[in-house]
Amino acid sequence: MSASLAPPQGLEPEREFPAQSYPDNIPLWTENYCFVAYDPSSQVGLWTHLGRAPFDSTLWRELSIVYLPDGERLVNKGYGRGQTPRGPGGATMAFQCVEPFRQWRMSRDGGSIRTTVGQLYHGMVTDQRHERVGFDVTLDCFGGVWDWGEVEDAHKWGKLHYEQLVGVKGTISIGGQSIPFDGQGLRDHTSGARDFTTFASHIWSWANFPSGRGFILLHLVVNGQYLTRAVVQENGTLTAVDLRNSPVLTDRSQHADPYVLELGEHRINAEILHPFPNGFDGPNDICIGYDPSVTATANFENLSRFEWDGEVGYGHTERSIKIG
Template sequence: MIENKLLNPSNVDPVMELPHAAQDIPLWTEYCYFFGYDPEAQMGVSIHAGREPSDTSIWRATISIYLPGENLLVAKYCGRDGHARGAGAGPLRVTCVEPMRLWTVEFDGLCQATTRSASTNAAHPDSPSELVKFFLTFEGAAPFWDMNALMQNQSWASYHWEQICSIKGQLTVGGKTTNISAMGVRDHSSGPRDYGPLLSNFWVNALFPDGAALHGVNSRCEEEGTEIRMGYIFRNDGSPLENCELVELPHVCTLDTPAGSVARDPLTDPDVRKFRFVLNTKDGLEEVEGELLHTASTTYLSPNDELLGTDFTQLTKGQPKASQLAESPARFTWRGQTGYGGVERIARLVALK
């Protein structure tokens, strides 16, 4: 367990972990994200839950469940099921048990089968459903990271926090229950959200057996002065979380990226499937090798909606800036250790081939 003195280096008010009061601001919303992957079971989850800006009492959620091989289960729900300690959308319920320490994510409902290839190549069609149930605990494994100093001029939020976590729980699919022991990450953001100006990103979180955690992000909006490029390292040796310069990360699209030049499935791109990122820390350069293991995709539409799969038809439906969000479990090697984590990549549909 992280010492209290290391848990909250930016002295964020723990109340900010709970649902925020709705603001009378155009496109205001609030989002939380939960990701976890068990490499032994080859199973995990990726969940985005956010408020509907036109009625902030309604929460919307997109859910992807990673299964062995290329298989996925996906679902999209909405409902007025939020509560004083978290989000809720139909059969999905998220609860902050202890700010910065412990969250639970539970689901008891229906999902639909798809595959990684289908998810990255087309919108998900309606299809027969199957019962899925899970209960997962997200316990802070690294300090609570405050990104708010970087959020000026961002189109997707005004406030943003993240935490790398360890996950325990159970996932039931097809009547079979699997115990889950995983690395994960969660985040929480609020403010006006418009995906239109969001150009691209590559976002990495990794946790290692000795408790060390690493993070790197390069995120771009269209406007100058909005790029975020940095990382952090938590060594779990009694020293505090250290913000670092991000020296190297896979290519992130720019306005000049040619149309049809980026692989729509990250696992088919040799420069992305196996990659490295480099942090410049007070102890020198830290080089980390990464390999993507699976991917689930959603489509981002302006101002702030998400569709299951990758819907290229949106480019001819008044959404020329629609983007693909690809969420990938990944394996990392660093200083002789093997760890696991997640990689998020955003790229506009027009850039994909």
């Protein structure tokens, strides 16, 4: 990756760190950090999330997914108070800001459950045998910082909301075996009111390309209307573009189908490589797996391959659909 780092506009370095106060006058207020990465050479991926628990803002809910190339997934969900002045932390996982908007560290050492895409598609993970899973990776930021919080506040996705493309290097440990990791990803930081029940469907998609190009987009369907924001990145600079189509799910079974993004004058083809079915419970809880009696909204965290003007890049496709 050769793109230079554009300095953030209107974001102080302190915004990188966890909030020091918890507003009790904002219903459904929460704070979330989400880091996602994929190494195409090993076909191993990471999806990690540290968010304040819906029932206690001082408690961090941790979620981690390790995607294995054979279709198995190593998953965990837990709660803890491992926060430091430089980042959030749960029971077994922590994010640390090394240098604001330039470098982060993500680490974990704990137990995970081994499951499959088929099991997750047809049910939620229940307690069973765990195995030791850890990772220690560094996220080097090479993209501009995309701040879209003022847009998202109106649709309960978060008042503070910014994202940045990153390179990710380190190791993943599974049962004592160390796997080198060298890939690309994205990091996300959000705080404010969050309510997943306000939209009927959505897509959040992004990718990195070897030339330094990239894109990020969010597209929500709310009461039959579209809320869309998208940017493309070239030479470290982010440029707003229109999404000219609406590649959301109309049926849960479509989640692994290929799709197309029409971003301004750009046409990007997307292929799902490694799916992960899950669901949203209530306003802002995330469940591992899907059960229609609990998760009224079906969601998918799918690692993806993208082709843009003949260049291949990798990233992520998150799509949801409200059931019933």
